[in-house]
Amino acid sequence: MSKLDKYKGIIPAFYACYDAEGNVSPEGVRALTRYYIDKGVKGVYVNGSSGECIYQSVEERKLIIENVMAVAKGKLTVINHVACNNTKDSVELAKHSESVGVDAIASIPPIYFRLPEYSIAAYWNEISEAAPNTDFIIYNIPQLAGTALTMSLFAEMMKNPRVVGVKNSSMPTQDIQMFKSAGKAAKGEFVVFNGPDEQFVAGRAIGADGGIGGTYGVMPELFLKLNELIVAGERDTAAALQYDINEIIYKMCSSHANMYAVAKEILRINENVDLGGVRKPLENLQEADKAVAAEAAAMIKAAKDKYLA
Ligand SMILES: CC(=O)N[C@H](C=O)[C@@H](O)[C@H](O)[C@H](O)CO
Numbered sequence: 001m002s003k004l005d006k007y008k009g010i011i012p013a014f015y016a017c018y019d020a021e022g023n024v025s026p027e028g029v030r031a032l033t034r035y036y037i038d039k040g041v042k043g044v045y046v047n048g049s050s051g052e053c054i055y056q057s058v059e060e061r062k063l064i065i066e067n068v069m070a071v072a073k074g075k076l077t078v079i080n081h082v083a084c085n086n087t088k089d090s091v092e093l094a095k096h097s098e099s100v101g102v103d104a105i106a107s108i109p110p111i112y113f114r115l116p117e118y119s120i121a122a123y124w125n126e127i128s129e130a131a132p133n134t135d136f137i138i139y140n141i142p143q144l145a146g147t148a149l150t151m152s153l154f155a156e157m158m159k160n161p162r163v164v165g166v167k168n169s170s171m172p173t174q175d176i177q178m179f180k181s182a183g184k185a186a187k188g189e190f191v192v193f194n195g196p197d198e199q200f201v202a203g204r205a206i207g208a209d210g211g212i213g214g215t216y217g218v219m220p221e222l223f224l225k226l227n228e229l230i231v232a233g234e235r236d237t238a239a240a241l242q243y244d245i246n247e248i249i250y251k252m253c254s255s256h257a258n259m260y261a262v263a264k265e266i267l268r269i270n271e272n273v274d275l276g277g278v279r280k281p282l283e284n285l286q287e288a289d290k291a292v293a294a295e296a297a298a299m300i301k302a303a304k305d306k307y308l309a
Pocket residue numbers: 049141144168169194195196197198212213214215249
């Protein structure tokens with residue numbers, strides 16, 4: 001067994017959990033962690049986009065990962081996204097992550113100012129040095145971060161012994177191949193996570209070891225099944241399931257409300273898990289959006305009946 005096997009599989013991106021007042025809810029965090037353990041996923045990716053990290057304080061993010069770890073330790077692989085857009089706060093979260101025993105930390109590049117690559121590398125390396133015994137995963141999501149992981153920046157990051165993988169959310173699946181090849185050449189073994197949930201089968205086909213995704217949380221069984229079909233070489237069924245999953249995602253994205261608000265409503269309907277709403281400026285559900293969420297929830301149930309029988 002390789003030391004990177006713990007990253008290979010289905011890793012839902014953890015949703016932000018709020019109470020009725022919109023404060024971070026430790027009870028919600030623990031309930032969501034238990035939900036994922038029960039579903040049998042490989043791990044969780046905490047405090048990322050789906051965790052609404054850019055709208056949260058350093059203290060809130062510490063509270064979240066502490067409560068995840070209290071339940072998940074020894075049961076799930078835990079990756080904590082620690083980027084705060086300034087080195088100081090990110091370093092603080094990296095240190096804290098190591099102190100609570102996460103498997104890996106992850107980071108997007110700094111956003112807003114277009115920084116030179118040497119500044120981005122220095123940012124990531126300083127964060128990583130603050131968690132010297134913890135794996136580091138680069139998060140490439142150029143369409144939101146505004147900066148892409150180029151092959152030259154990637155090559156620079158290969159010098160850091162703690163960098164074990166890339167979560168690739170760019171749209172070209174070819175990027176997965178390039179990071180996989182260059183990562184293997186540099187390190188022997190290297191993990192690449194598929195980002196866009198809508199092209200999970202394509203990402204896996206070209207070399208992703210698994211995926212981290214924002215919609216896995218509302219349908220973990222379907223993504224676990226999808227991964228199984230790929231491993232079993234059942235290409236046609238895998239493609240059919242991917243198409244059905246994508247219809248669910250398009251439905252989730254069709255409401256006036258933010259997709260994560262819809263995701264949380266689906267969890268309330270299908271799983272009796274209550275994580276509150278989303279934090280402003282993200283849009284919460286209006287009455288009409290509840291119908292959209294209910295339709296998506298029903299589509300998930302139907303797909304489970306179809307594929308998991
Ligand atoms: C842009 C973005 O947020 N991408 C996420 C991470 O890669 C995905 O998991 C999406 O949430 C998902 O594919 C739905 O579009």
